[in-house]
Amino acid sequence: MDWLTDNYVNILRGFGETLRLLGVSGALALVVGTLVALARVSPVPILRGVGAFYVTIFRNTPLLVLILIAYYGLPEIGIDFGFFINISLAMGTYTAAFVAEAIRSGFNGVPLGQAEAARAIGMPFTQSMRHIVLPQAFRLVVPPMASVYIALTKNTSLAATFGIAEATFRMRGLFNDYASQMIQIFLGISLGYILIVAVISWVASAFERRWAVA
Structure with a gap:
């Protein structure tokens, strides 16, 4: 176990960087994915088209290609936040494309009468969505969202x-x-990834139990 005893600080720093990547890109994915999902169910046709276009492009483009574009392409056009931020982007x-589809499936799982009742009492689209x-929808998408973040890990x-x-x-x-x-x-590094995935699964299970509908 010389590799571990002599390098545990560097290994911990490596997993710290992994968690930082996961946190930054995961937060961005949640925000953008939610907005894209809202666009996909919007009553405005052009927004639905933009949402569908986004999902089609990003879900069907290999991640490595997107990283290459961010790593080499963005600095060429004057957009350079540093390698870490560019790769996180x-x-x-x-x-976000997978988050959007997960949340959209949650929208579809909410009874239609809920939105119709909101409109009946005068709520606009944005307010009925928010409240x-x-x-x-978020209650319904905990398991698929956990899968998305495990894949991101x-x-x-x-x-x-x-x-x-x-x-x-x-x-x-x-x-x-x-x-x-x-x-x-x-095996040691794999165990570290397994522990991160186990934490994500545990958090998802906790939210699922807490938000369970009797």
């Missing part, structure tokens, strides 16, 4: 290719320094 906008439909490993010193990047460095312990290193 790529991951967040990609994941009536969205709270119920694993996708953060792609950042290692571009020099972000997250967990997978650290693992590659350990492979070079401790070639005879590659299996132990792989």
Whole structure:
């Protein structure tokens, strides 16, 4: 276990960077995904079209291609927030397409009469969504949203290719320094990812139990 005792600080820093990537891109995905989902169920045809276009483009484009565009393309046109933010933008906008579809499925699960009742008492679309439909939709989408964020956790490993010193990047460095312990290193780093996924699953289960409808 020399690889662990000699490098545990760097390993912890790597997983800290992984969590930072997950937090920034996950927050962006939640905000953008919610807005896209609202656009997809909007009564305005052009907004529905924009929402559908966004989901089609980002859901069907490989994440690695989006990261390449963000990493190399954005600085070329004068948009450069730093490599970490640029890569987080790529991951967040990609994941937002899946978040949007999960939330839209929640909208579809809310009885139509709820929105009709809101309109009947004079609520505009935005107000009925904010106070009536969205709270119920979020209750329904906890399991699929957990799956989306679990996938995002694993996708953060792609950042290692571009020099972000997250967990997978650290693992590659350990492979070079401790070639005879590659299996132990792989299992150890994998355990770290499993723990992150387990926490996401636990949080999702807690929300699901708390928001359960009797």
